[in-house]
Amino acid sequence: MATSILLSNPLFQFPRFPKPNSLLHRKQAPKTKTPYHSLKPVFSNKPSKIAFPNTPQTHSLFFPSTNPRKRPLIPLALGNQTEETEFLVGEDSAEFDLSKQKISSWIYFTAILGIVLFVLNVAWIDNSTGFGKDFINAVSSVSDSHEVVMLTLTLIFAVVHSGLASLRDTGEKIIGERAYRVLFAGISLPLAVSTVVYFINHRYDGVQLWQLQSVPWLHHLLWLSNFVSFFFLYPSTFNLLEVAAVDKPKMHIWETGIMRITRHPQMVGQVMWCLAHTIWIGNSVAVAASVGLIGHHLFGVWNGDRRLAIRYGEAFEVVKNRTSVIPFAAVLDGRQKLPRDYYKEFLRLPYLTITGLSLGAYFAHPLMQAASFGLHW
Numbered sequence: 001m002a003t004s005i006l007l008s009n010p011l012f013q014f015p016r017f018p019k020p021n022s023l024l025h026r027k028q029a030p031k032t033k034t035p036y037h038s039l040k041p042v043f044s045n046k047p048s049k050i051a052f053p054n055t056p057q058t059h060s061l062f063f064p065s066t067n068p069r070k071r072p073l074i075p076l077a078l079g080n081q082t083e084e085t086e087f088l089v090g091e092d093s094a095e096f097d098l099s100k101q102k103i104s105s106w107i108y109f110t111a112i113l114g115i116v117l118f119v120l121n122v123a124w125i126d127n128s129t130g131f132g133k134d135f136i137n138a139v140s141s142v143s144d145s146h147e148v149v150m151l152t153l154t155l156i157f158a159v160v161h162s163g164l165a166s167l168r169d170t171g172e173k174i175i176g177e178r179a180y181r182v183l184f185a186g187i188s189l190p191l192a193v194s195t196v197v198y199f200i201n202h203r204y205d206g207v208q209l210w211q212l213q214s215v216p217w218l219h220h221l222l223w224l225s226n227f228v229s230f231f232f233l234y235p236s237t238f239n240l241l242e243v244a245a246v247d248k249p250k251m252h253i254w255e256t257g258i259m260r261i262t263r264h265p266q267m268v269g270q271v272m273w274c275l276a277h278t279i280w281i282g283n284s285v286a287v288a289a290s291v292g293l294i295g296h297h298l299f300g301v302w303n304g305d306r307r308l309a310i311r312y313g314e315a316f317e318v319v320k321n322r323t324s325v326i327p328f329a330a331v332l333d334g335r336q337k338l339p340r341d342y343y344k345e346f347l348r349l350p351y352l353t354i355t356g357l358s359l360g361a362y363f364a365h366p367l368m369q370a371a372s373f374g375l376h377w
Contacts, residue, residue: 088255090252090255094235108246157296177250207284212279233258235254258346262325263324
């Protein structure tokens with residue numbers, strides 16, 4: 001009798017276990033990627049409530065404070081299903097949706113590209129009207145050493161390029177995003193052309209340090225390394241409409257694609273390119289060019305992280321904690337887990353375009369060399 005009374009009292013009832021077909025016993029669905037455009041988190045040291053679009057108000061998401069050793073995963077319960085969602089603070093890189101493209105935008109881009117190339121040729125490249133040759137002569141007057149001139153040209157480009165990038169926030173507030181992009185490209189592009197042309201024309205003028213071109217397999221190995229290096233372009237390069245200021249330029253945080261391997265793919269690709277060309281050419285001019293370019297991109301690693309931290313704060317820290325500068329470091333130590341269908345993040349139009357342009361540039365080497373020799377820079 002006493003036992004019956006106790007069992008009938010709610011205070012002494014045993015806990016009920018969920019039925020086998022309840023939510024806790026269901027197999028979790030595969031991970032799906034939710035871009036930060038869909039979720040609008042409020043980053044703080046405390047758990048923050050995140051509203052999920054098109055979801056009843058009775059459902060909510062909780063994003064815990066970031067642990068550098070854990071990937072922030074949001075358990076999402078909708079209806080009778082459980083889904084483990086990978087929360088992407090950054091953007092999906094190299095994404096190209098053909099249905100969202102406007103023909104008028106690409107017409108503007110083509111027109112702007114043609115105008116830029118025409119102005120660049122008249123104002124800089126053409127020796128009869130431009131200032132390119134005078135600029136090269138002025139820098140060459142500093143020293144008779146091709147190595148010193150090569151380093152000086154690289155240093156000038158690096159200071160201007162990184163300097164203007166560092167002043168971007170201030171400049172955009174003063175003259176606007178599009179105007180600052182035009183200013184940035186208008187100054188950087190001629191300096192880049194001068195540096196590349198000088199390297200092509202004087203790449204064999206230095207002191208020969210080694211000669212490995214007779215090694216049978218070396219050319220194929222270096223060619224492959226050089227080809228792969230172009231897949232490490234920074235994803236913002238693919239946003240051609242922003243590059244040409246047709247669309248308003250933005251500072252992006254990328255997180256998928258090549259960014260899973262390294263947070264600074266441009267630096268990694270440049271190192272691969274420099275090593276391949278330096279090993280093949282094997283002289284002091286190639287070494288000088290590589291030292292300058294690699295040094296510039298190593299500075300860009302620090303400067304790029306600094307600028308993103310200023311612009312995005314804790315959101316960038318989340319991305320930084322689960323990515324790495326050294327390729328695959330975050331993958332190997334568990335901070336980054338590659339999806340099973342990771343290869344699909346490269347099966348996109350920008351990377352297919354890079355493949356075609358890289359192959360085209362290789363076969364166009366004789367044309368580029370002839371054009372550079374014709375300038376006599």
